[in-house]
Amino acid sequence: MVKWLLIAFVVGVALLLWRMTAHANRNLPEAGDPAPDFSLPDQNGKVHARDDFRGKWLVMYFYPRDDTPGCTEQAAQYRDAMREIEAAGATVCGVSVDDSESHAAFARKYNLPFALLADKRGEVAARYGSLRDFGFIKIAKRNTFLIDPQGKVSKVYLGVNAARNAADVTNDLKRLVKT
Numbered sequence: 001m002v003k004w005l006l007i008a009f010v011v012g013v014a015l016l017l018w019r020m021t022a023h024a025n026r027n028l029p030e031a032g033d034p035a036p037d038f039s040l041p042d043q044n045g046k047v048h049a050r051d052d053f054r055g056k057w058l059v060m061y062f063y064p065r066d067d068t069p070g071c072t073e074q075a076a077q078y079r080d081a082m083r084e085i086e087a088a089g090a091t092v093c094g095v096s097v098d099d100s101e102s103h104a105a106f107a108r109k110y111n112l113p114f115a116l117l118a119d120k121r122g123e124v125a126a127r128y129g130s131l132r133d134f135g136f137i138k139i140a141k142r143n144t145f146l147i148d149p150q151g152k153v154s155k156v157y158l159g160v161n162a163a164r165n166a167a168d169v170t171n172d173l174k175r176l177v178k179t
Helices: 002-022 069-087 100-110 123-127 165-178
Strands: 039-041 047-049 057-062 090-096 115-118 131-133 138-140 144-147 153-157
Touching (some): 090 138
Parallel strands (some): 090 115
Antiparallel strands (some): 131 138
16 A cells, blocks of 8 residues: 555656646747746836836846745845946846745845846746746746847846856856947
8 A cells, every 4th residue: 555655656746747847948038039028016016027128138037935045145146246237237137936025025134236026926937937836836947037138038047056147147248248
């Protein structure tokens, strides 16, 4: 009996993992694609839309949860790189499935000077191929998109390292702005 329960459990986990990965990158935009549309509130309730950033570079990074170790490190790295990012003519937006209130507390706690967009239903994360949907819970994948001033995806960073993401994006942004 225990053997069959174990087999059923393993099969169930395998099916769940298959479901998550089978469609995981279905909507993943590639370099050169138009950036998928979005309209989301930030930590202050202000709504930001893709077209608000026309004429500027946009760093749009997806992260799993507010105030968790990796997400805090990634946000702090972006906070610390803001002068360089802004000097290159770019804006930063973090996106997760947390709500605006959670984002507000996170931004206050760590003095984050950029918008944290609340994608509570995970619809925007899904459009960017950056949603993990476990059925009962959704979280954003740690992916980043560099969007050019014309609204096209310039570079895609998948499964990024939280400690290096801001530096990698900043270096690429500087290189792209020079060309």
